[in-house]
Amino acid sequence: MPIQGLEIIQSSASLRGQGTGLRVLPTVSKYIDTSTCIGCKACEVACQEWNDLDVAATHQTGTYQTLPTLHADFWNLIRFHEEEFEGGLAWLMRKDQCMHCADPGCLAACPAPGAIVQYANGIVDVNPENCIGCGLCETGCPFDVPRFSSKTGKMAKCTLCVDRVDNGLEPACIKACPTGCLHFGLKEDMVELGNSRVKQLQATGFPNAMLYDPQGVGGTTVVTVLAHGDKPERYGLPRDPRVAFAARAKEWIKPFGIFAFGATIVGLFAHFLTVGPKKPHDDNPPRAGG
Numbered sequence: 001m002p003i004q005g006l007e008i009i010q011s012s013a014s015l016r017g018q019g020t021g022l023r024v025l026p027t028v029s030k031y032i033d034t035s036t037c038i039g040c041k042a043c044e045v046a047c048q049e050w051n052d053l054d055v056a057a058t059h060q061t062g063t064y065q066t067l068p069t070l071h072a073d074f075w076n077l078i079r080f081h082e083e084e085f086e087g088g089l090a091w092l093m094r095k096d097q098c099m100h101c102a103d104p105g106c107l108a109a110c111p112a113p114g115a116i117v118q119y120a121n122g123i124v125d126v127n128p129e130n131c132i133g134c135g136l137c138e139t140g141c142p143f144d145v146p147r148f149s150s151k152t153g154k155m156a157k158c159t160l161c162v163d164r165v166d167n168g169l170e171p172a173c174i175k176a177c178p179t180g181c182l183h184f185g186l187k188e189d190m191v192e193l194g195n196s197r198v199k200q201l202q203a204t205g206f207p208n209a210m211l212y213d214p215q216g217v218g219g220t221t222v223v224t225v226l227a228h229g230d231k232p233e234r235y236g237l238p239r240d241p242r243v244a245f246a247a248r249a250k251e252w253i254k255p256f257g258i259f260a261f262g263a264t265i266v267g268l269f270a271h272f273l274t275v276g277p278k279k280p281h282d283d284n285p286p287r288a289g290g
Contacts, residue, residue: 006166010118012110027121028165029190030100030174033197033225034235035206036181037093039078041066043173043182047076050161050172054151070096072149075158076173083234092228094235095173095182098145098158100124102218105243106157109140115155122187122221123162128154142217142241160221190223197225216242 044066047053056074058066065080081092104124107116115130116137126137126146131154138146138155146157161171169175170184183193194211201209210229213219226232232239 006123006162007120008117009120010104010107011114012107012116013113027187028123028160028221029185029187030160030171030222031183031185031190031193031225032095032222033181033194034092034094035197035201035209035225035227036179037078037095038179038181039064039080039091039093040178041078042176042178043095044074044076044078046172046176047158048074050164051075051159070145070147070157072147072152072156075156079236081234081236083228092235094224094237096236097222098124098160099143099217100158100160100221102220103243105140105142105217106137106146107140108243109136109246110134111136119162121165123160123165124221125159125162126155126157128152128156131155139246140244142238142243187221187223194223194225198229201225201227212237214238214241216240 053075054073056067056071059068061068063080063082065078067074067077070077075097077096079094079096081094083090083092100123102122104116104118107118107124110116111134112130112132115127115132116124117127118124133148133153133155135146135148135155138144138148146155148154149156161169161173164171174182174184183190191211191213194213198209198211206227208230209225209227212224212226212229212232224235224237226235226237228234
């Protein structure tokens with residue numbers, strides 16, 4: 001299914017976006033159904049292999065989870081959340097990765113021109129050549145996704161397999177999933193699929209099931225079915241994610257800085273025209289009678 005849309009519509013640290021400047025809804029989407037995930041980790045392996053990522057050292061923390069959190073060399077992590085329900089335990093497994101927000105906080109916080117870009121199809125990508133490794137994108141992300149690589153000095157995260165998508169292929173993780181809990185296609189189709197699954201869950205004992213597509217970040221390219229949608233925190237998801245004010249501060253301050261700089265130049269030029277160039281002081285004036 002060929003899906004076009006790699007024209008850049010937003011670019012970090014740019015007033016005009018270094019692209020079309022058109023704010024469009026994501027045209028592609030990854031669908032995740034947490035209720036049918038079996039935690040097999042095939043998606044983790046596929047992500048590592050396709051993106052040629054290095055091995056990240058695992059840590060035994062008393063869970064089947066591969067790593068405690070995402071890593072610069074591990075962009076796709078199946079989280080195992082043990083929760084109590086009516087006296088019993090349940091695993092709420094979730095595929096943790098970049099959500100590719102329509103209003104990305106990482107892009108808003110990034111001070112490096114062109115280090116983070118958003119394509120017309122909704123994918124948010126990191127350009128390593130322009131990244132300065134400051135880590136501000138991590139602080140701007142309400143989902144705590146980007147990670148700093150000590151080996152490269154750059155930030156890294158899931159690219160939604162933008163290279164595969166540009167060639168009409170689905171992301172590698174979706175290709176590897178054996179249960180059909182992952183799908184890829186147009187956003188409207190994935191939302192329709194998700195809402196249909198939510199209705200099934202609500203009719204079979206999960207009245208609080210929901211499709212997680214938070215509007216606080218303009219919606220996400222990755223939409224997630226949650227059987228216990230009344231408490232997304234149980235899956236490690238924020239209830240109402242939003243871009244932090246601090247991440248947006250530079251968007252508002254930058255125009256004022258440019259205006260102040262321009263006003264300074266105009267003031268200096270006006271001073272030169274009215275007063276003239278500054279004359280140097282004579283540090284050795286002639287002595288009286290000399």
